[in-house]
Amino acid sequence: MATASRALSPRGSASDSTRLRVAAAASELGYTPNPAARALATRTGTRIAVVVGGHTAHVLNDPYVARVTAATASVAASREVGVSLHWLPLHDPAELGRLTESRDVGGIILVNPTEPALATVPRSARGRVAAIGIGSRIVPSFDVDNATGTTNVLEHLLVTGRRRIAMITGPAWLPCTRRALTAYQRATEAAGTPPRLIPGDFTATRGHHAATEILTRWPDTDAIFALGDLSALGALDALRTSGVNVPGDIAIAGFDDLPYATLSHPPLTTTTNPIESITTAAATTLLDRQTAPPLTLHPSTLIVRATT
Amino acid sequence: MATASRALSPRGSASDSTRLRVAAAASELGYTPNPAARALATRTGTRIAVVVGGHTAHVLNDPYVARVTAATASVAASREVGVSLHWLPLHDPAELGRLTESRDVGGIILVNPTEPALATVPRSARGRVAAIGIGSRIVPSFDVDNATGTTNVLEHLLVTGRRRIAMITGPAWLPCTRRALTAYQRATEAAGTPPRLIPGDFTATRGHHAATEILTRWPDTDAIFALGDLSALGALDALRTSGVNVPGDIAIAGFDDLPYATLSHPPLTTTTNPIESITTAAATTLLDRQTAPPLTLHPSTLIVRATT
DNA sequence: CCTTGCGGTGGAAGCGCTTCCATGGGTGGG
DNA sequence: CCCACCCATGGAAGCGCTTCCACCGCAAGG
Structure with missing residues (x-):
């Protein structure tokens, strides 16, 4: 029984022949290990x-x-x-x-x-x-590379001729917000345009208000980049209500590529947030007891739709 | 130790005084039960x-x-x-x-x-x-009461003067689709209007195509009810692209009240799908080993927004 | 040829609970 | 006032695994 346990465990020391015989017997008997017993014996979580x-x-x-x-x-x-x-x-x-x-x-x-x-x-x-x-x-932390994501969006906006790009941010305490902010400041600086920043919180409502505020504070804005698709869609809604032509007058881009993004009218330009692969990496690290670097960033890819 | 186990378990027979003393000792000692050991002893899942x-x-x-x-x-x-x-x-x-x-x-x-x-x-x-x-x-099964939900939506459409109501359904093998279908047929029959049915699959893309099909097959349609908000939003998109005025020419209503529903332009009329409470009921039944009736239906409430 | 050392093996203890079982102190009926 | 009965209680077994430990047989070295 001790031998079987070792043969079944990848770390146990058992000869290959035993390992094989145990595996054969296990499949013949239809044996499945009991995770609760294992958790109890190893004092590990379940x-x-x-x-x-x-x-x-x-x-x-x-x-x-x-x-x-x-x-x-x-x-x-x-x-x-x-x-x-x-x-x-x-x-x-x-x-x-x-x-x-x-x-x-x-x-x-x-x-x-x-x-x-x-x-x-x-x-x-x-x-x-x-x-x-x-x-x-x-x-160890895992996140989307929102600096590069932001840079890509802004470059895309610049390439399509936008210069006066406003940004609706996320909560200031969120590191991802800060990373995106840095990228935005770098890009606008390089383009020689002054930053236009409105704080946001990823919600559609806030995005709506933010867009209205942008229109009054900087009427000549020609593009809005929102951290979070919901905010972008809120902003889109505000602009349409105000009779602003999107993307004719003002372009809009979001972040995350939620399923929502394809449903707006016009469909939203955005950049992906690979939450599933980020989460998988984090969970695997935990489950396999690996040591991961302080920060692992997953790439974000630009999705150009019709709001830019 | 046996006593402590009984005192801690709700089903165990222990006197109230013991139960109290055990609870006191437990909190003093910072005792927390080990779920793995319990699962092992009771042969229940974790x-x-x-x-x-x-x-x-x-x-x-x-x-x-x-x-x-x-x-x-x-x-x-x-x-x-x-x-x-x-x-x-x-x-x-x-x-x-x-x-x-x-x-x-x-x-x-x-x-x-x-x-x-x-x-x-x-x-x-x-x-x-x-x-x-x-x-x-x-x-035992749990679901939203989509018959009543459907009825409510259709009544709302009828009250607002719509008569030629088309419906985009869900997959035919889904019982919820069939229940909604029955409700639709009953409502249209009562209103003396012939049914206009297009099969759907809950996706936005399919909703888009379905709406186009509706426009060509029944040009005089004045309302579309889609099973699933995504399909409704797809339909909305198709109508807008075709220059149809929503809700002026055609009203649109969905089902589920996904967060998406508020983001469309105009915001979508829909009826809720209380997935969380449905799931909670199912999980509780399982965890408490209760016997539940064959089918428990949770109410759906109509949310009137601007597409109707 | 005998000893040392090592890798593979089985015995046995124990992880922290639950529950069967036997015991004891209480209550009600005779 | 005694006996039967019931309920609360503690002892002990066991849930299915892992791992320590002692053991055995082998290959290599003296």
């Missing part, structure tokens, strides 16, 4: 937790969170482990601590945590925690 | 599987699946169990059988399975399986 900052069940409606959860669940399924979804105030060390101490949790994926929140992760647990949508030295 | 029909990772992009997964994960988290997501050919008994036999799986939520697929669920496993988006006598 599920991986996706943790989102915030209090309410509202996270369920966030397509970003849903995609992360679904992708994690899919990776986990192949490893015979589960996934659980939590929302909690990320600044509250007690909550997060309780989760990291739960022997049942083999890994934690933090969605868009703040740097201070990350600091509350107990040192002992850091090997079991990865973050998505952030770059941090505390735990 | 996760609940969400199973979607189909072969590819495409399911990850389906907002419906993502919402089901996220909601399941959230219920499961409160019970200290996990979730895993699987896509497999639902007609293949072997795959599903393997999943039901895995002692690690405490419950299975089947998303939109066909009746023949359900029949492949091993009899021994039926108590651990629930279905979403279907009505079946084989396992």
